[in-house]
Amino acid sequence: MTASIDAAQQLVADLPATAAVWCSGLRKRYRRQTAVDGVSFTVGRGEVLGLLGPNGAGKTTVIKMLLGLVRPDAGEVLLLGRPGADPRARARVGYLPELFRYQPWLTATEVLMLHTRLARITVPAEEQRQCLAMVGLADRAGDRVGSFSKGMQQRVGLAVALVARPELVILDEPTSALDPLGRADVRDLLLELKERQVAVILNSHLIGEVERVCDRVVILDKGRVAADGTLAELLGQRELRMRLDGVTPEARERLAAAGRLTNQGDAYTVTLPPDHDDAHVPDLVADLAGLGVRIHSVEPGRISLEERLLGILRGDQA
Ligand SMILES: Nc1ncnc2c1ncn2[C@@H]1O[C@H](COP(=O)(O)OP(=O)(O)OP(=O)(O)O)[C@@H](O)[C@H]1O
Numbered sequence: 001m002t003a004s005i006d007a008a009q010q011l012v013a014d015l016p017a018t019a020a021v022w023c024s025g026l027r028k029r030y031r032r033q034t035a036v037d038g039v040s041f042t043v044g045r046g047e048v049l050g051l052l053g054p055n056g057a058g059k060t061t062v063i064k065m066l067l068g069l070v071r072p073d074a075g076e077v078l079l080l081g082r083p084g085a086d087p088r089a090r091a092r093v094g095y096l097p098e099l100f101r102y103q104p105w106l107t108a109t110e111v112l113m114l115h116t117r118l119a120r121i122t123v124p125a126e127e128q129r130q131c132l133a134m135v136g137l138a139d140r141a142g143d144r145v146g147s148f149s150k151g152m153q154q155r156v157g158l159a160v161a162l163v164a165r166p167e168l169v170i171l172d173e174p175t176s177a178l179d180p181l182g183r184a185d186v187r188d189l190l191l192e193l194k195e196r197q198v199a200v201i202l203n204s205h206l207i208g209e210v211e212r213v214c215d216r217v218v219i220l221d222k223g224r225v226a227a228d229g230t231l232a233e234l235l236g237q238r239e240l241r242m243r244l245d246g247v248t249p250e251a252r253e254r255l256a257a258a259g260r261l262t263n264q265g266d267a268y269t270v271t272l273p274p275d276h277d278d279a280h281v282p283d284l285v286a287d288l289a290g291l292g293v294r295i296h297s298v299e300p301g302r303i304s305l306e307e308r309l310l311g312i313l314r315g316d317q318a
């Protein structure tokens with residue numbers, strides 16, 4: 001008997017950790033408009049996933065289906081290993097909606113209190129205060145949210161998404177109203193969540209922001225997944241772009257030893273191999289100088305996520 005319990009426990013222990021989000025074949029149609037058409041993806045624990053795509057691509061509809069706020073026509077959702085509709089899963093998820101308004105007569109502190117009571121989670125008052133401080137509202141905690149600016153309202157929304165110690169946070173355009181400082185704060189906040197193994201889905205049109213914090217990206221276009229991968233997979237290999245003259249055959253050979261070489265006039269580009277170590281760049285420069293090459297510029301480069309996104313949406317080949 002004990003042996004079979006041990007075996008069962010071992011079996012459970014050997015199961016892979018459940019993903020923060022798993023969804024498969026999500027579909028939603030509004031009258032004649034297909035908003036989402038066969039979307040599947042996974043978000044691992046502690047992973048930050050960027051959800052990108054043009055206006056109307058279906059990002060918010062996907063998020064609402066994950067959270068059970070919109071009923072899918074087809075498809076399945078697991079949140080933190082439980083069916084999406086299970087309230088025990090929902091209680092561990094923080095959500096900042098795209099459009100929201102809190103009761104304008106409540107203070108920021110009261111909004112958080114109301115939210116934790118509705119979520120049936122006890123969060124000490126001090127921790128709630130810290131949460132408001134984290135989004136930069138320490139000084140305004142006692143003011144009514146009806147008197148808040150747009151960006152301040154968005155900060156309250158962030159505090160609401162974070163206050164109940166979520167294991168998964170879904171943010172639908174969290175920084176659209178924030179000033180540059182506020183955006184930088186959100187970036188730090190996301191990195192802190194990642195450190196604590198909290199999974200995040202970030203929907204944002206600010207691609208630079210996504211590129212800085214996300215591990216993986218799902219690009220939606222017309223309701224379908226147009227691309228899905230880690231930043232390294234989507235952006236490909238890195239390059240070294242140089243402007244050189246006096247390139248002798250020996251120097252050309254040295255350049256080609258560093259990676260795939262192309263050149264046009266005085267512009268030389270070396271596509272670096274995946275295992276390239278940046279520490280080798282100064283060696284290459286020193287060797288080229290030693291071979292008598294005149295080096296005008298050396299610039300490490302990689303295609304940006306924005307260029308890649310536009311390429312995918314315009315239907316260019318990778
Ligand atoms: N409640 C609704 N009723 C009818 N159509 C809807 C509804 N919600 C969304 N849609 C339609 O579904 C499509 C996807 O909308 P969705 O809000 O998911 O896009 P999005 O990718 O979040 O866009 P944005 O970047 O503008 O926020 C759009 O064509 C939209 O008009």
Ligand SMILES: [Mg+2]
Nearest residue numbers: 059060061098
């Ligand atoms: Mg949206």
